[in-house]
Structure formats: C-alpha cells, structure tokens
Amino acid sequence: MTDLSERAAELDARDPLAYLRAEFDLDPGVVYLDGNSLGAPPRRVAARVGEVIHQEWGRRLIRSWQETWWTAPERVGEKIAPLVGAGPGQVVVADSTSVNIFKALVAAIRLTPGRDEIVVDAATFPTDGYIAESVAEMTGKVLRPVMPDDLGDVLGDRTAVVLLNQVDFKTGRLYDMAAATERVHEAGARVVWDLCHSAGVLPIELDALGVDLAVGCTYKFLNGGPGAPAFIYVPRRLQESFRQPLSGWGGHRDPFAMTPDYVPDPGVARARAGTPDILSLLALEAALEVWDGVDLAGVRAKGLALTGFFIECVDELAGDTVEVITPRDQRRGHQVSLRHPDARALVPEMTAREVIGDFRDPDVLRFGFAPLYNGYAEALRAARTLADVLATWS
C-alpha cells in the first residue's frame, strides 16, 4: 500500500500534463472517473457561454449569424481535425452521433452500388446498431452484425459498408484501425469508424489510413458538455460524391439564397443538416481550446500509464474479487472495465465515497481516465475505495 502511495505521488510529481487539471472546474475532493461518458467542464466554458448569450445573442442579435455563427460548425470542426488526424476542410460539427451515423451509412451505401450488406460491430454501442438497422430497412439492405474479431468471415463482394467502433464502450478494448480499414477496402467496401470512445484518447490517423467516413461525439474525452454536438469526417476525395439524406439548408451551397433546389456545399459542410445549435457548439469550441498545444502522444502515454497503474492497484488491492476485462496490453482506450457480480450496487457505494465511475449491464464497472485532469493518486484512491467497499461486504 505504502509502496503504491509513494509510486502514485512520484508519478503525479513527474506528470507533464498535471498543469492541465487547473483548467477544469472539478471539486478537488472528488475522484471523477467517468470522463469516458461525460467529460468534466473546462473552466473557460462558462465564461464563454455567458459572453455568447449577453453579447453575441443579446447585443449583436441576428447579425451574429453572419458574423460568427453560421460557419461555426466548420470552424469547430477544424479544432477537432488535428485530434483525429484529418487535414483541413474535412471535419464538421453537427447533430448527434446517432444522426451522423445515419448520414454516413446512407452516404456510404450510395458509394457502393450493387452491394447489399451493412456489416456492423455486434458489440457496438447500441445506438450504432439501431441506426444501422433503420438504414438497412430504408435502403433495402441486409444487416449483418459481427464480432469485430470475426470481420474476415463476413466481408465479401456483397459488403457495402462496415460500421466499427475504435474502442469498445463496455470493455475498453482498442481495435486496430489500420488493419480493419485495410481489410474492408480489400473487400471493395467502405468503412465508417465510430470514434466516440477514442477521440481525445490517442493519436488517430484518419487521413493516413485512408478511412472513408468517421463520426464521433464530443462530450466524452473532448469535454464539450452534456450532449454537445457530434462531428463527422468526410475526406476530400469523397466529398464530391458524398450524398447524405438529411439535406437540410445547413448543407446547402448557398443557404441564404433560399432557392427551391438543394445544391450541396462543395466541401464538408454538405454533411450539415439544419440550423446549428449555437450555444452548445460555442461551448464546445471553448472546451476544445484546452487542447491547444497539447501533444496527443503525451496524452496517450499518460492514459496508458494511468490505466496501467490503476489495473496494478486493483490487482493488488482487490484482485481476488474483481476481474479486469480490459486488455492489459496496449490494446485499450483510457477506460478500465472490471467485472463483479454486484457491480450495479458497487457504483453508488463508491460514489458515496466520492469516487465516480459507472455501471453497464449486466456486471461491468467502468472507470475512465482522462489524462487532462486525472492523476495517479486518484487511480490509487479509486482502487482502494473499491477494495474498501468490497471488504465491508465480505
């Protein structure tokens, strides 16, 4: 125990990202380990939103649409682009992840005529599967759920598009984006990556890997706020042929001309649908400023170290009662999932002791580690709290 405490203190003292904790409005007494579900609020968000309401909305009024608001989806997209390995002009912020998956799948199907199967990760976050099922119904395609490890068994010349998660929401497992993308392309199909649990976790190389389309949320490791708008990536090479079904005026080439015909914007803005949700979008923009000057490789290194240290603490303090289901090698995101038959009851017990993780059916405890605001002493305290609660039960 003492050894772990000393190690935690030492690791925190040497943490090159420790200075970023001050950017977040978090109660210092609370160990918040649910940034994989809802990131903590960057301090600058409140001030920025206040300014948007009083000044941009209250004083500039309608003029703000032209001055700064209308193009905010692309502007905020440019702040996300470097976090996912996208060059300029390929990421736009709009709608929710679910809605963007719908756009991406339909657009991908339109790029693959003559093919009739939609392959979807069977272990996916449910909304991806629900949306894929609806797309299959609307386009007359067949839905093929498959465990990611068995992808090779189903790919073929019937495959139109494959929807995959880079990090599994339940186990925290990280999949090999390069290998899977290559396999899908070898089958002549298109791949759509869901980055919800990986954006802000590790360097992602969408452009370099030739990914077709990607979507992701901004309220987990990007800290954009509850339900903050999602993003969608459409690489330049596909923009001209990208035709998505939610063709609202937001994606029009000249929205304010208000012509009766829909003519999509030549660039990534064609992935927009309706009027952008400005308060949430500009809150997200402020939240993303925290990433300025932050090296993703360093974030990744700390995330692996933090989750590794947490696994070590759990092994030592509670290893005989809980099972670590997250990979112990580097094939993981920044979340550690533990299995325990009473997981559902453990979460509120730990929360009562101010250590916040979450629960997923039927028996999974999840602890997300955000390198921007979590530290090693917090990892140790979480493991110790878990062990303490379990001890009171035995």
Next chain:
Amino acid sequence: MTDLSERAAELDARDPLAYLRAEFDLDPGVVYLDGNSLGAPPRRVAARVGEVIHQEWGRRLIRSWQETWWTAPERVGEKIAPLVGAGPGQVVVADSTSVNIFKALVAAIRLTPGRDEIVVDAATFPTDGYIAESVAEMTGKVLRPVMPDDLGDVLGDRTAVVLLNQVDFKTGRLYDMAAATERVHEAGARVVWDLCHSAGVLPIELDALGVDLAVGCTYKFLNGGPGAPAFIYVPRRLQESFRQPLSGWGGHRDPFAMTPDYVPDPGVARARAGTPDILSLLALEAALEVWDGVDLAGVRAKGLALTGFFIECVDELAGDTVEVITPRDQRRGHQVSLRHPDARALVPEMTAREVIGDFRDPDVLRFGFAPLYNGYAEALRAARTLADVLATWS
C-alpha cells in the same frame, strides 16, 4: 406624424403585455424586429445556463443524466405543448427542424401504404422542400410541390402526406390550418404542419384539429436561443404506429439497458434520436418560463394590433415607395413583409440607425413583431426610419 406618435404612446400605455419587456436582455436604444428569425434573449437564460454548467455538469457530473437531463426533452416538450394546443405526452424537443421534418415525413409515409406522392408547399421555407426531396428519393415516392392555394388540385388517392407551413416565411401570410387539415384528411392522406413561424404567435389547436404530425423551431417567437433544438408533435392516437427512421438510443424504451434490439418508447419519446443537447435544451427551458401565465389570445391580439399599426405607419410615411405584401386582414402572422427594389441595401442602412429587420431574396424586407418585447413606439420608429432612409435616397 404627431398623431401617430400620440397613438403609439397611448397604445403602449394601455398594453397589458408591456411588463414582459423587462424579461428580455435587449438594448433599450435598439428596435429589434427580427424575432421571427431569432428571438431576443430572456434574461433568465444566462443565469440558468451558468447554473447548469457549474452545478449540474461541474458538481453533479454524470449523475445529472439520471437526475434531470435524460428526460428533459419530454419535460421541455410539456412546456411547449400548451402553446400549440397539445395535451400532455405528445410533444418532445429534439434535433433541428430539418431533422424532425425528415422523421415526420418518413413516419407519415409508413402510415399511408399504397400511396406514392409527397405534396409540399412550393412557397415553403427551403429546408422543408430539400428534406421532402430527400425523403421522396429514399422512399421511392414522387415529390409534388404546390402553391398552398392550389392544394385542392393535387390531393387525391395517390397523396401519402402533405407538408405545409402555417405561416409563410417570406410574406408572413397565415394559412387556415383547420381547412387544409380537413382537405388532406378527406383525401385520406396525412398532414405534417411546420409551425416555425407560428409557434408563439397565435393559439394553435393541434389536438382539436386532428393534426397528424407537426414540427417547429424554438428560436424564433419562442426565444430559445440561436439554433435551439426543435420540437415534434406526435398525437397519442398515432404514437403506437409512429415509426421514424432516426431510431437512435434516445428513442429507445429502455436506453440504458443497452440491448441490441431497438424497441421504441411507447410514447412521444420515440421521436427522439441521439443524446439530447443539454446546454441548449435547458437554455430553452428557461426561455419558455417567460410564457408562464401569458395568455396566447392576448399575445395574438397584440401581434395583430402591432403589425396593423406598423402597416398603417408604413402606408402613411412610405406608402408611395414600398409595397406591403403581407395580408392586411387577419390572415397574417406577426411579421410584416415589404417589397422594395433596393430591399437588400435598406436593411444595413436601417440597422445603422438601430432598427433591425432582415432581407429575403430578391426584394423583401421583413419586420417581425414579438408581442412579448416589442411595442407600438418601436413600430412607428421603424416605419419612420424606413421613410427617412428612403428620403435620403430620393
């Protein structure tokens, strides 16, 4: 002129809604007449959003989803329901108007098997037509644009669904919802009403008129903030058969069970798609509190009086140079549209004199009158400013 000034002062003095102006954060020197495009900020919004960020997000963190956030779309929907004549459990706030039109049209088509035409108002706000075109493509239907006055010419046993605007965004004309709904139903088709320019303008009777589906935005006369989430109305009689294509986890009966199959919520929540956008949604909730205790009949009476007085002022001060294209009888919303060949240049000139309206291609000036914060002296000042600018040009 003096006569008009005296009348304006007298009308303002007798205005039973004048007390509501204090609810809004508006510069007293500015005459803001663009609430038909972007409503003014209610003062209480800033404080509420600050509280959401600091307290609900920053302190309650992930727990807020369960405590207040997850059901906010329905809760805020209940605040809109009385403004559109809907009983409880039939309105939900989610996504944008464009996205909700997509949901409503597809759901309506699924309710009318064997029919192959989508009829859409040819004078509609463009996004409605763009989305209808996309729905037609995805569902294999034929799109039939028609001027609302000619609706009778196209309705028949091929008509699946008719998408209509209650108030025309360009002319401000108000259509007869009762008569049009009846005609559509006589043809055995479904009607979807777009309430963007009528919600918050006049009493709407969705339930009483047997409307099938309706959508509307919240950032115009409802003052929810730029791009605030839109609403959708699904009456109880249609909820069980309402199947919309954006079947994200937000509309699931038990979203946190995270089961692989999509089972829609039994109620109006099935019209939700992805994760709700909390900051914007709770800003809207605060904005809607301004309506508490406000009688819509009184709002309508003032809106007609205000726009009528404005038309009278325009007639007297600038009647020989501009044409009023908004109906002079009661068939109008709370917006007056004027036609002038130099309309595009007039808007910035008037804005420079702190009277803010807007422009629509090719030659239309629009002035929106929000009974909650606009007054008669403002109407007169707007007309006088218009006349002054025109005089400097002659």
